Amino acid sequence: MFFGLLSAPVSAFDFHDVEHRARQLANQSFKKPDVTLPQELRSLDSEHYSQIHYKKERILWRDAKLPFEVDFYPPGWHFDLPVRINEVTAQGVREIHFNPKDFDYGTNKVDLDKLHGPGFAGLRIRYPVNSTTRKDEVLSFLGASYFRALGKDQRYGLSARGLAIDTALGTGEEFPRFVEFWLLRPQASDKRLIIYGLLDSPRATGAYRFVLQPGVDTVMDVSARLYLRSTVGKLGLAPLTSMFYFGLGQHPEKDDFRPAVHDSDGLSIHMGNDQWIWRPLVNPKRLLVTSFSTTHPLGFGLMQRQRDFSDYEDPVLRYELRPSAWVEPKGNWGAGRVELVQIPTPDETNDNIVAYWVPDKLPALKTAYDFSYRILWQKDKGTRPPELWVAQTLLGRGYTHTSDGSISLAIDFEGKLSGKDSVESKPEGLVSVDANGKLLEQKLIHNEATGGWRLTLRLQRLDANKPVELRASLRSGDKGISEIWSYILPPD
Known part of the structure; x- marks a missing residue:
């Protein structure tokens, strides 16, 4: 005191x-x-x-x-x-x-x-x-x-x-x-x-x-x-x-x-x-x-x-x-x-x-x-990267004509690009998956509804009792234009 x-x-x-x-x-x-x-x-x-x-x-x-x-x-x-x-x-x-x-x-x-x-x-x-x-x-x-x-x-x-x-x-x-x-x-x-x-x-x-x-x-x-x-x-x-x-x-x-x-x-x-x-x-x-x-x-x-x-x-x-x-x-x-x-x-x-x-x-x-x-x-304007940022992550079972047990993820990137990095020059998705996952498919499309980009991934988990760690980002040429999406898929 x-x-x-x-x-x-x-x-x-x-x-x-x-x-x-x-x-x-x-x-x-x-x-x-x-x-x-x-x-x-x-x-x-x-x-x-x-x-x-x-x-x-x-x-x-x-x-x-x-x-x-x-x-x-x-x-x-x-x-x-x-x-x-x-x-x-x-x-x-x-x-x-x-x-x-x-x-x-x-x-x-x-x-x-x-x-x-x-x-x-x-x-x-x-x-x-x-x-x-x-x-x-x-x-x-x-x-x-x-x-x-x-x-x-x-x-x-x-x-x-x-x-x-x-x-x-x-x-x-x-x-x-x-x-x-x-x-x-x-x-x-x-x-x-x-x-x-x-x-x-x-x-x-x-x-x-x-x-x-x-x-x-x-x-x-x-x-x-x-x-x-x-x-x-x-x-x-x-x-x-x-x-x-x-x-x-x-x-x-x-x-x-x-x-x-x-x-x-x-x-x-x-x-x-x-x-x-x-x-x-x-x-x-x-x-x-x-x-x-x-x-x-x-x-x-x-x-x-x-x-x-x-x-x-x-x-x-x-x-x-x-x-x-x-x-x-x-x-x-x-x-x-x-x-x-x-x-x-x-x-x-x-x-x-x-x-x-x-x-x-x-x-x-x-x-x-x-x-x-x-x-x-x-609230309305939370701190985030100056260019593209992850708006949401969606998870579900991978869609194929025959079920293969794969997992699908969709990552929505939003924000504004400047100059050469605009919509006209399509970005490229960079994806990495650790040793417990196998990437089967990836696709990047322009999302007309939001003005951003959707990156979809389909993968298989090799050991269901272990997590899978993934990373993804977008780049234009040799320049990164988005934040890095870093995801842990917990054990099934």
Whole structure:
């Protein structure tokens, strides 16, 4: 706790104060908070937890008519560990204390006398992005180090995290969490909000600075300094977490009237050598971990490229409005890999997709490790290559007059070509298949309906118990004119 800062002027509080606390924690043994919530809160399910709301008259900064407003999540359901929240003003640093009477509990019966000092579960920020007369929820921190944001006309979907440790390793994953936040009180003309966060876990601590700028694309600039208490097997920076149940490239095992159900449909990577790669997501039958090695990555993200209501036919969940999240590294991230983890899920209630950056060289124990990046929460104009990009991937059984058990794939490339690379000079498809597949046929045609190009492939899998890895792209002459479609066909 920053006892010495409680009466300090705002100019005396900055990232270094949070960093000092993170360094102190790294040199101490990890201590998990000892908090026991009443049974009526611990036993809540998602539906009943969502009935609990912070009372409007208690919302931070509402009376001051500032551009941003803040309200808080109560403890309960999975969220039983306390988060301290502070406001930083010209007068100093003030802790915002949890008061159970500040919440409306809906139909839940809660004995308020049992709720003394459990702390908040998280916070959410509001700002007018869709209307000048209403402040919309644009950012939420809730659970471990998870946060998610929204731009104009978006609905919540995928999440980001402060840090991932040992994801998809047999030793089990560790989930660091934000234990304290500091909110810098904005001015009446401010269009951005600064938040500091302190992260803690058994093997890592960290200081974070978030600069939130809501808009059509909501932008978050993240600066972090990490300290490792002890050795980790894998460090995942700028992690993104999403859901893929089924889609155009993978049909559902159960009957479902919807054509697709997912928060993201692909991983996009802008490699350090300026190549663009698109990996369509799948819902595998067993854990699937793949990676893309590069140096000085230019960006990566879990993207939602299917943007029509007819792609999903779900008027309640509105998957076409779920944002993409694009990560742009700042500074020199060095050598490493973008890793994609895909986990089997039986339905759409589980987040089963994770992507993050893994540096080749882990930081030394109890030594400062700095990194920074920007996240763009996008919808209509998601980041993609300047020329042709993959609009969709279709999968089915190969059509022949006699069944041969072959598999067909159709990859639609869209975008605009310039000069000599226009429609008049037909591109050429470049396709590679690994040793477990045999390419039987490939064809490239101009798609008059979209103005793009469709590349169709027909192949045989040699061993049904093993995956097949494929790559495809388009070129004109000796010049590549599309991103690289990189696909894993899971075991049958």
